[in-house]
Amino acid sequence: MDQFEKKLSAMGYTLPPPPAPGGNYLPFRRSGKTIYLAGVIAVQNGQMTHTGQVGAGQTVETGYAAARVCALNALAAIKLALGSLDEMAQILFLGGYVNAVSGFAESPQVINGASDFLVELFGERGQHARAAVAVAGLPKDSTVELQLIVEALPFEKGTSVSKPVRMP
Amino acid sequence: MDQFEKKLSAMGYTLPPPPAPGGNYLPFRRSGKTIYLAGVIAVQNGQMTHTGQVGAGQTVETGYAAARVCALNALAAIKLALGSLDEMAQILFLGGYVNAVSGFAESPQVINGASDFLVELFGERGQHARAAVAVAGLPKDSTVELQLIVEALPFEKGTSVSKPVRMP
Amino acid sequence: MDQFEKKLSAMGYTLPPPPAPGGNYLPFRRSGKTIYLAGVIAVQNGQMTHTGQVGAGQTVETGYAAARVCALNALAAIKLALGSLDEMAQILFLGGYVNAVSGFAESPQVINGASDFLVELFGERGQHARAAVAVAGLPKDSTVELQLIVEALPFEKGTSVSKPVRMP
Numbered sequence: 001m002d003q004f005e006k007k008l009s010a011m012g013y014t015l016p017p018p019p020a021p022g023g024n025y026l027p028f029r030r031s032g033k034t035i036y037l038a039g040v041i042a043v044q045n046g047q048m049t050h051t052g053q054v055g056a057g058q059t060v061e062t063g064y065a066a067a068r069v070c071a072l073n074a075l076a077a078i079k080l081a082l083g084s085l086d087e088m089a090q091i092l093f094l095g096g097y098v099n100a101v102s103g104f105a106e107s108p109q110v111i112n113g114a115s116d117f118l119v120e121l122f123g124e125r126g127q128h129a130r131a132a133v134a135v136a137g138l139p140k141d142s143t144v145e146l147q148l149i150v151e152a153l154p155f156e157k158g159t160s161v162s163k164p165v166r167m168p
Numbered sequence: 169m170d171q172f173e174k175k176l177s178a179m180g181y182t183l184p185p186p187p188a189p190g191g192n193y194l195p196f197r198r199s200g201k202t203i204y205l206a207g208v209i210a211v212q213n214g215q216m217t218h219t220g221q222v223g224a225g226q227t228v229e230t231g232y233a234a235a236r237v238c239a240l241n242a243l244a245a246i247k248l249a250l251g252s253l254d255e256m257a258q259i260l261f262l263g264g265y266v267n268a269v270s271g272f273a274e275s276p277q278v279i280n281g282a283s284d285f286l287v288e289l290f291g292e293r294g295q296h297a298r299a300a301v302a303v304a305g306l307p308k309d310s311t312v313e314l315q316l317i318v319e320a321l322p323f324e325k326g327t328s329v330s331k332p333v334r335m336p
Numbered sequence: 337m338d339q340f341e342k343k344l345s346a347m348g349y350t351l352p353p354p355p356a357p358g359g360n361y362l363p364f365r366r367s368g369k370t371i372y373l374a375g376v377i378a379v380q381n382g383q384m385t386h387t388g389q390v391g392a393g394q395t396v397e398t399g400y401a402a403a404r405v406c407a408l409n410a411l412a413a414i415k416l417a418l419g420s421l422d423e424m425a426q427i428l429f430l431g432g433y434v435n436a437v438s439g440f441a442e443s444p445q446v447i448n449g450a451s452d453f454l455v456e457l458f459g460e461r462g463q464h465a466r467a468a469v470a471v472a473g474l475p476k477d478s479t480v481e482l483q484l485i486v487e488a489l490p491f492e493k494g495t496s497v498s499k500p501v502r503m504p
Contacts (some may be wrong), residue, residue: 189461190444190448191444191445191448191449191451191468192448192451192452192455193430193463193464193465193466194463194464194465194466195465196465197426197427197428197429197463197464197465199370199426199428199487200369201368202370202428204428204429204465204485205465206465206466206467207467207468207469215416221438221439240344254496263467265467265469267439269438270438270472279410303469303470303471303472304436304437304438304439304471304472305434305436305437305438305439305440305441305443305469305470306441306443306469306470307441307443307444307468307469308441309439309441313467313469315467
């Protein structure tokens with residue numbers, strides 16, 4: 001097992017199977033080293049874990065947990081795209097969508113559920129630029145949806161490497 | 169006429185002229201082989217074809233048709249950017265925005281109207297990663313808006329080529 | 337002072353300090369020449385300048401001004417990423433989110449507040465592809481949020497250059 005999957009396991013999580021697309025689209029597309037992932041929602045073992053809007057049936061706290069479920073599904077898509085989580089150089093961008101009542105102002109606190117998790121797992125490689133907005137609705141009434149853009153390492157699989165990540 | 173424009177014609181559609189920007193922006197920007205298209209809405213011959221929200225005046229079915237109108241406008245922008253639809257290597261990402269009532273949960277079914285059309289036209293090259301969300305409102309009250317990122321072929325125009333598309 | 341910062345000053349604006357991230361994320365991530373900026377909101381000197389929704393407490397006109405405040409914060413992030421505004425080759429994409437009442441149809445008129453400003457400042461380099469949508473809510477109840485993707489010049493800092501920008 002590769003280093004980040006081991007760490008995930010030590011953190012108490014299991015990498016789920018790649019998310020089944022909920023429409024006519026691919027889980028990812030790759031262009032050079034850039035990988036565009038499809039949106040991922042709060043589903044686990046084929047069942048939605050969090051549905052409904054923050055501010056109505058859901059709260060910032062449950063939304064935070066929903067964002068982590070989404071992030072786990074993003075990891076599955078990254079593994080599908082790269083063969084291993086270890087092959088990811090950095091998360092470039094995380095688009096966070098919160099299904100929320102009109103006027104909801106705490107989307108960052110909800111999306112931190114994904115960001116905190118990804119930074120805990122990957123360290124510097126997991127840090128990312130981000131936009132977090134509240135939207136009117138999400139697929140299958142999911143409480144959160146994430147959409148990531150990640151960069152692949154240029155090294156052949158199996159190479160041990162600690163790539164310096166460009167930081168501000 | 170190039171192969172994909174011929175196929176479009178055989179499918180019963182005509183490539184519209186490039187969409188007129190509805191604000192101070194460009195229809196596309198190119199960086200290397202990556203082309204960022206501006207958002208496109210449900211307009212045809214200068215008239216909106218679908219306005220209003222899904223869940224109010226519009227339905228999943230009429231939204232599906234609106235998404236196809238948007239996709240036609242995206243094609244026009246791709247031709248503007250590349251000179252020919254044949255010069256597109258792959259659609260990297262499709263952002264689908266559905267103008268919908270709060271709590272709307274079927275954005276994927278609406279955006280499939282664009283995805284089904286693009287995959288029918290382009291085959292593998294037209295497959296894409298995607299995120300589909302419901303939003304509070306769209307320009308000119310359009311029922312759907314699409315925003316695409318596409319990749320250009322590295323070959324000179326006129327070269328006949330079947331580029332293997334990286335798939336999951 | 338570099339040329340675009342001088343011009344900004346002549347236009348009557350001061351470059352603010354880089355925006356403090358409102359969550360666990362970076363102000364930008366760079367991959368090759370592509371820089372993904374984090375979302376920026378309508379904040380100035382640590383205080384929100386525009387909160388609430390267009391169509392409720394805010395109007396298209398005040399939203400237009402909010403978009404310009406956001407754009408100033410984006411400039412600060414560009415300078416943080418590149419060392420100087422002069423090192424930016426082009427703005428590739430601007431995602432504009434307007435905090436608005438359900439059914440709001442004038443997001444382009446609001447986001448023009450950012451686009452007009454960026455084009456006035458940078459000329460061709462500042463032109464961009466764009467999508468402008470109305471959303472249910474934004475961080476800290478900001479009236480507008482922008483998310484930019486920009487391209488860096490390939491030249492060493494200090495090189496005087498007028499790079500031809502690819503235009504439609």
